[in-house]
Amino acid sequence: MTLLKPAFGRALGWVTLAALVVLALFGLWGAPPDAVQGDAQRLMYLHVPAAWIAYLAFGITALASGLWLWPRTRSMVWDRVAGASAELGVLFTALTLVLGALWGRPVWGVWWAWDARLVTTAVLFFLYVGYLALRQVPTSPEARARRCAIAALIAFVDVPIVHFSVTWWRTLHQQATVFDPSLKANIHGVMAFTLWFGALAFTLLYVYLLDRRYRLAALEEGRDDRELDVAIAERVAGAGTPEARRPSGSVEAPAGVSR
């Protein structure tokens, strides 16, 4: 029912919580304030890890969708992982956008700018909001898994195109700090540590939430199956009575079988 062993999942939850507390301490007090941006720059320790998790989550969704579509690895496990990861991706993308807006206001003077990376992230957000809307449509689990897996890959293929088109169109965002090869050590040691630690803490948080969400999805499917069994049993038991043979209105099929 869960991706991780339950005891391991619980332990991971506590480790994640501890890591987030340490991150808050380092982010707020441990790391020095930025020379130019002052304390506003401390948002980086949340903004950058959130963006990293958003990309990771959408990557995992695409990977899990591919694994579902590949006949040899087809399993509902991958469908649940894809759905859970996409939800987390949308959550962390929204977090990235909100934190970025809060950071942009004091530093750039505006909440939002039509900069390449901002626009790409916004498009990414809406691409996967659509995917989540598709997941909510009631249908049989198999049909839903197939539809959603294909939709996830269609959306994923679009990401580089969106990125390139928007980059040609306009580029204000500060250059990437950590992966820039020409500026090897342009970030204070404690700052760099806090940023990397933030990425680690958020990755733990992602894995923990993915496991929780996966478990919830599995429980929901179990509930749907059981409701269907109950409905069938009731229909069979009531088959002898005239009321049951002639229903007055159209009967909605229970969730899980309706198309």
Add this chain to the structure above:
Amino acid sequence: MNLFQEAALVAGKDLRIEARARVTLQQVLPFGLIVLLLFAFALDPDRGVLRRVAPGLFWVTVLLAALLAISRAYSVESENGAIDALRMSGLDPAGLFLGKAAAVAVELVVLEAVLTGGVVLFFDVGIGSLGPLVLASIAATVGVAATGTLYGVLAAGLRVRETLVPVLLLPVVSPVLLGATRAWEAAIDGAPSDAWPWIGLLSIFAVLYVAVGMLAFGPLLEEA
């Protein structure tokens, strides 16, 4: 029959239905022109604003009208179990996809031709270089028709089809809106060299999604 004959068969069927029912002609086309009129109401027509933003307005209008055309392409299949007949016809799903997408593309091209006339007449737009404009339009139309056909079959048979397709399709085609608008701006200004990179991008988008559609149409049609 080879793939293209099958595609031509399906496209011919869809266009014949359209020629007889004239839903696109009598509803989608006027819708596009009404949207152009609404843009003139929303933006002051006296200050040259309309002329400057005409390419963007044109492509937004095309995308909105495309949603209707795609919806129509699948509502004709939902009656009398036509989609089951399509599934059991023995035609190659890739051919089916190409046919449905081609029919949508032809309808969109007609729509774009009329809307271009509307933009030239009402928004006072002069076209500097026609070649890049036409090429950009064709590449963008193929991209929109391919993605639209793909999402159309994805949502076909679902009760929420009408509302689901826009929320899925519009973010995916956002690079098409961007590229086609920039290419049109360059073509209208008579600076075709600025248009070519965008036409390249639109072509890559079109080729990519035609390929994805040919692969994915079969499995999606099974579920529709």
